[in-house]
Amino acid sequence: MSMLKTESLSIHFGGLKAVDQVNLEIQKGQLFGLIGPNGAGKTTFFNLLTGVYRPTLGKILFDGKDITSTPTVERSHLGIRRTFQNIRLFKGLTVLENALIAYDQKLSYSIFDTFALNKKFDSQEKVAAEKALSLLQLFQLDRHVHEKAGDLPYGAQRKLEIIRTLMSDPKLILLDEPAAGMNHSETEQLMNLIRKVRDDFNLTVLLIEHDMKLVMGLCEQIAVLDYGVKIAQGAPQEVSRNPKVIEAYLGLEAES
Numbered sequence: 001m002s003m004l005k006t007e008s009l010s011i012h013f014g015g016l017k018a019v020d021q022v023n024l025e026i027q028k029g030q031l032f033g034l035i036g037p038n039g040a041g042k043t044t045f046f047n048l049l050t051g052v053y054r055p056t057l058g059k060i061l062f063d064g065k066d067i068t069s070t071p072t073v074e075r076s077h078l079g080i081r082r083t084f085q086n087i088r089l090f091k092g093l094t095v096l097e098n099a100l101i102a103y104d105q106k107l108s109y110s111i112f113d114t115f116a117l118n119k120k121f122d123s124q125e126k127v128a129a130e131k132a133l134s135l136l137q138l139f140q141l142d143r144h145v146h147e148k149a150g151d152l153p154y155g156a157q158r159k160l161e162i163i164r165t166l167m168s169d170p171k172l173i174l175l176d177e178p179a180a181g182m183n184h185s186e187t188e189q190l191m192n193l194i195r196k197v198r199d200d201f202n203l204t205v206l207l208i209e210h211d212m213k214l215v216m217g218l219c220e221q222i223a224v225l226d227y228g229v230k231i232a233q234g235a236p237q238e239v240s241r242n243p244k245v246i247e248a249y250l251g252l253e254a255e256s
């Protein structure tokens with residue numbers, strides 16, 4: 001059962017083919033990695049999936065529905081949620097508030113009501129708060145609930161961004177370099193958490209990573225982008241042995 005499918009998905013910025021005829025199919029429940037050197041088009045691919053950019057060419061099917069022309073907000077209501085390579089949180093608000101605001105926008109109360117956390121919770125707010133607290137606990141951020149998001153260490157901010165995607169019961173989460181800036185043990189813990197939320201919440205996960213080694217232990221299927229083109233796809237072992245992939249990564253090392 002396909003959760004996401006792209007057909008010849010392409011976007012050109014002037015003469016630059018940032019994403020070029022990419023065909024990708026992700027099955028329901030799959031943990032899928034999208035890797036490639038810097039500038040390969042990974043983030044742009046996410047921007048196409050979420051509707052930030054309109055494709056020059058091609059189609060996007062989500063859960064069997066053609067969403068190529070569906071507005072961003074509607075895609076998020078359909079169940080596509082993302083994190084950003086450059087963390088986007090309400091830095092002046094608390095950790096808990098950041099999680100609560102991400103709770104489905106369908107709710108009847110305004111954002112400002114959620115700030116008045118000491119007022120009597122109605123049942124929806126109670127559900128949201130319980131959900132937020134249990135996710136914060138799972139990600140070991142429960143000690144920080146009342147701290148300002150901007151005061152958290154970098155790795156904790158990245159985790160909070162993932163929690164925000166999970167608040168609205170998404171079907172597909174798109175994680176853009178979730179472990180960037182994390183040390184080895186933080187990264188390992190994060191990878192385990194991603195696997196756990198996939199299992200517990202029956203999610204499909206598409207994960208962008210720059211570091212090939214990092215996704216090897218986590219993802220079941222990996223696609224590799226280079227200069228906007230999908231140059232390989234397969235199981236981690238297969239992909240890591242692929243000469244085209246090795247060349248793309250070695251080329252990068254030689255440049256830097």
Ligand SMILES: Nc1ncnc2c1ncn2[C@@H]1O[C@H](COP(=O)(O)OP(=O)(O)O)[C@@H](O)[C@H]1O
Pocket residue numbers: 013016018036037038039040041042043044045
């Ligand atoms: N809005 C834009 N206008 C022009 N060029 C862009 C735009 N967004 C991305 N690009 C270019 O597209 C290419 C892919 O970028 P990006 O998707 O951010 O790569 P990655 O996430 O794989 O590192 C880069 O060459 C980048 O400069």
Ligand SMILES: [Mg+2]
Pocket residue numbers: 042043044085
């Ligand atoms: Mg990127």
